[in-house]
Amino acid sequence: MNKLILKEYNSDYLIYWYQPEGRGEFGEILFTFSNNNAKITKEAEGNDTWHANKALFKVCECVEKKNLPLEFIQAWY
Numbered sequence: 001m002n003k004l005i006l007k008e009y010n011s012d013y014l015i016y017w018y019q020p021e022g023r024g025e026f027g028e029i030l031f032t033f034s035n036n037n038a039k040i041t042k043e044a045e046g047n048d049t050w051h052a053n054k055a056l057f058k059v060c061e062c063v064e065k066k067n068l069p070l071e072f073i074q075a076w077y
Helices: 049-064
Strands: 002-010 014-021 027-032 037-042 071-074
Touching: 002 049, 014 049, 027 049, 037 049, 049 071
Parallel strands: none
Antiparallel strands: 002 014, 002 071, 014 027, 027 037
């Protein structure tokens, strides 16, 4: 599970913070609109690449669907 929070949004880019399992320090995902590129700019506490990649994929999906929630829980089962 990831908790995601939209921290910044403008015409050039957006930034989502993600927090694995709702604990510890947040990581950061940056999506740049000019080149449709998303990247992990800061991994969350514990350098958990798996959670970071899941958050990255979800942010890309939200941009593609033009649905940018302020906060949400990304769960998988």
